[in-house]
Amino acid sequence: xxxxxxxxxxxxxxxxxxxxxxxxxxxxxxxxxxxxxxxxxxxxxxxxxxxxxxxxxxxxxxxxxxxxxxxxxxxxxxxxxxxxxxxxxxxxxxxxxxxxxxxxxxxxxxxxxxxxxxxxxxxxxxxxxxxxxxxxxxxxxxxxxxxxxxxxxxxxxxxxxxxxxxxxxxxxxxxxxxxxxxxxxxxxxxxxxxxxxxxxxxxxxxxxxxxxxxxxxxxxxxxxxxxxxxxxxxxxxxxxxxxxxxxxxxxxxxxxxxxxxxxxxxxxxxxxxxxxxxxxxxxxxxxxxxxxxxxxxxxxxxxxxxxxxxxxxxxxxxxxxxxxxxxxxxxxxxxxxxxxxxxxxxxxxxxx
Amino acid sequence: xxxxxxxxxxxxxxxxxxxxxxxxxxxxxxxxxxxxxxxxxxxxxxxxxxxxxxxxxxxxxxxxxxxxxxxxxxxxxxxxxxxxxxxxxxxxxxxxxxxxxxxxxxxxxxxxxxxxxxxxxxxxxxxxxxxxxxxxxxxxxxxxxxxxxxxxxxxxxxxxxxxxxxxxxxxxxxxxxxxxxxxxxxxxxxxxxxxxxxxxxxxxxxxxxxxxxxxxxxxxxxxxxxxxxxxxxxxxxxxxxxxxxxxxxxxxxxxxxxxxxxxxxxxxxxxxxxxxxxxxxxxxxxxxxxxxxxxxxxxxxxxxxxxxxxxxxxxxxxxxxxxxxxxx
Numbered sequence: 001x002x003x004x005x006x007x008x009x010x011x012x013x014x015x016x017x018x019x020x021x022x023x024x025x026x027x028x029x030x031x032x033x034x035x036x037x038x039x040x041x042x043x044x045x046x047x048x049x050x051x052x053x054x055x056x057x058x059x060x061x062x063x064x065x066x067x068x069x070x071x072x073x074x075x076x077x078x079x080x081x082x083x084x085x086x087x088x089x090x091x092x093x094x095x096x097x098x099x100x101x102x103x104x105x106x107x108x109x110x111x112x113x114x115x116x117x118x119x120x121x122x123x124x125x126x127x128x129x130x131x132x133x134x135x136x137x138x139x140x141x142x143x144x145x146x147x148x149x150x151x152x153x154x155x156x157x158x159x160x161x162x163x164x165x166x167x168x169x170x171x172x173x174x175x176x177x178x179x180x181x182x183x184x185x186x187x188x189x190x191x192x193x194x195x196x197x198x199x200x201x202x203x204x205x206x207x208x209x210x211x212x213x214x215x216x217x218x219x220x221x222x223x224x225x226x227x228x229x230x231x232x233x234x235x236x237x238x239x240x241x242x243x244x245x246x247x248x249x250x251x252x253x254x255x256x257x258x259x260x261x262x263x264x265x266x267x268x269x270x271x272x273x274x275x276x277x278x279x280x281x282x283x284x285x286x287x288x289x290x291x292x293x294x295x296x297x298x299x300x301x302x303x304x305x306x307x308x309x310x311x312x313x314x315x316x317x318x319x320x321x322x323x324x325x326x327x328x329x330x331x332x333x334x335x336x337x338x339x340x341x342x343x344x345x346x347x348x349x350x351x352x
Numbered sequence: 353x354x355x356x357x358x359x360x361x362x363x364x365x366x367x368x369x370x371x372x373x374x375x376x377x378x379x380x381x382x383x384x385x386x387x388x389x390x391x392x393x394x395x396x397x398x399x400x401x402x403x404x405x406x407x408x409x410x411x412x413x414x415x416x417x418x419x420x421x422x423x424x425x426x427x428x429x430x431x432x433x434x435x436x437x438x439x440x441x442x443x444x445x446x447x448x449x450x451x452x453x454x455x456x457x458x459x460x461x462x463x464x465x466x467x468x469x470x471x472x473x474x475x476x477x478x479x480x481x482x483x484x485x486x487x488x489x490x491x492x493x494x495x496x497x498x499x500x501x502x503x504x505x506x507x508x509x510x511x512x513x514x515x516x517x518x519x520x521x522x523x524x525x526x527x528x529x530x531x532x533x534x535x536x537x538x539x540x541x542x543x544x545x546x547x548x549x550x551x552x553x554x555x556x557x558x559x560x561x562x563x564x565x566x567x568x569x570x571x572x573x574x575x576x577x578x579x580x581x582x583x584x585x586x587x588x589x590x591x592x593x594x595x596x597x598x599x600x601x602x603x604x605x606x607x608x609x610x611x612x613x614x615x616x617x618x619x620x621x622x623x624x625x626x627x628x629x630x631x632x633x634x635x636x637x638x639x640x641x642x643x644x645x646x647x648x649x650x651x652x653x654x655x656x657x658x659x660x661x662x663x664x665x666x667x668x669x670x671x672x673x674x675x676x677x678x679x680x
Contacts (some may be wrong), residue, residue: 067561074554088624165377171680172603174548175578176610198586269549270582273575275378276550320558325532326504326544 135255481520552579
């Protein structure tokens with residue numbers, strides 16, 4: 001709908017102000033247009049700039065294939081959860097339960113293997129199923145009962161986290177036991193080396209997930225419907241989109257992605273620990289916002305979130321290597337969040 | 353004041369006590385509760401247990417204190433989530449004649465409670481510091497040390513373990529009340545872990561990126577040590593780095609046995625709670641308050657170094673003994 005309005009407005013403008021037509025295309029307005037049509041461009045520019053700055057300050061200690069792929073490893077989990085968060089935020093929702101779904105799924109994968117004696121593959125399938133099911137409940141409550149996403153996922157966050165602690169008794173399953181008895185649980189921790197760059201299967205999963213989702217959002221009917229529901233659900237419904245079905249599918253997909261994040265988490269930390277992922281919801285929202293995805297729905301790209309997550313990773317590692325107090329990381333990331341939203345608002349003005 | 357004088361006597365025939373911990377899910381506090389319940393049953397004390405919902409849940413603890421006062425309890429055993437903010441509520445309880453004992457976590461100021469039963473965290477750190485220095489021998493002079501702490505707010509337990517470790521290792525402390533101001537070139541850096549595996553791995557990676565030659569790692573607790581080990585493994589450095597830790601939980605002691613952690617300092621939550629219940633019983637029966645350990649401002653519930661590679665001059669127990677005493 002907004003594209004239509006935009007086209008109309010520019011038609012009107014063109015008709016009325018023929019003489020000043022050239023004047024409207026200043027460098028700044030061209031930039032504004034470019035940024036508007038490519039929402040991932042701003043975070044990409046910030047990412048490249050921050051790599052260049054930290055590279056100049058730190059040299060090869062930072063600007064090496066090793067350090068740069070280490071950042072990928074460090075942001076993979078937040079990035080995977082961020083992909084789930086992006087989908088939900090594009091529907092003008094928010095998912096506060098992502099981290100809790102992740103940790104509960106990982107605990108189920110571990111405990112079903114070690115406490116119930118299930119084969120690891122079955123336990124993993126159970127973990128993924130639980131994640132999907134929690135997503136379904138979220139989606140069902142939001143789409144069918146019409147409860148606000150913030151409230152539903154705020155409640156689900158507490159429920160999933162409490163279930164996680166009650167079920168696990170806060171018991172950690174040690175990395176050595178998993179390695180000996182159920183190495184499949186650590187699958188995503190497997191790493192390989194390409195000329196100094198170290199990749200884990202978790203990182204590969206993260207990158208593939210982002211590419212698949214970016215394709216699905218841009219080139220499938222489902223993806224266009226996600227944007228439509230986020231932009232104007234009533235208009236989408238009037239034009240024949242099954243808005244409730246789309247919403248439920250988005251929250252279920254978010255749940256299953258978070259469950260995969262739980263599996264990747266086991267690979268990264270080796271063990272199954274019920275205390276992990278406590279701030280993944282906020283960190284994923286941070287990546288999404290810095291990545292230029294609008295909290296009001298219907299705008300932004302998942303590639304932007306990918307760059308957003310990497311920006312946070314570059315700042316964290318770069319500042320630590322510089323020896324800065326950890327507080328500076330939070331301070332700068334806070335400034336980035338506010339800056340990102342300000343830039344987003346400025347870009348939006350292009351269509352008015 | 354009148355109430356304060358009356359309460360112990362009035363309660364003598366039916367002594368009741370409250371245990372307020374940070375959470376009901378952390379194995380450390382679960383063990384503490386077990387210890388308190390067993391001792392209470394033995395002494396015929398009625399015990400009511402309360403816990404915050406999550407670590408840092410201060411308001412639930414305040415409500416629990418108010419409940420205990422209303423309930424006419426003789427005393428409260430408290431592991432405070434917020435050591436400064438709880439002081440006013442503790443004062444209310446003491447004014448009402450209850451004996452308040454801080455368990456594990458000293459209040460700020462420490463004399464806000466009638467007594468504190470806790471591990472000597474500085475000593476816990478010192479033991480692993482001495483062990484690490486002794487294990488390295490002459491190489492200790494060229495050590496490259498990574499320090500994995502709890503949080504940027506530098507909670508007291510974090511500072512005490514960190515500074516104790518550095519002192520034990522033979523490094524000059526700057527201000528002993530905070531970490532991070534030391535100037536010894538052997539320190540590669542400090543990072544924070546939130547006390548879990550995830551944070552341990554990331555912090556270790558950050559410090560290894562700073563200096564891949566790190567060969568000594570101090571971790572605030574055993575979960576963060578397990579995370580640090582995963583990071584070292586990904587660098588192929590797991591066999592030539594010494595990791596030391598504090599806590600003595602069962603998974604941690606098992607990691608010492610398996611060689612993941614070189615040595616850990618074990619603390620005794622069950623002991624803290626059992627002694628606490630005894631102290632409340634004594635207060636209710638005869639109005640006697642517990643005395644702190646000589647030379648300290650708290651009652652020391654003991655700490656032991658657990659390792660299978662003992663160092664001369666540093667007293668330790670082996671992992672078999674550590675596993676018999678572990679918690680969680």
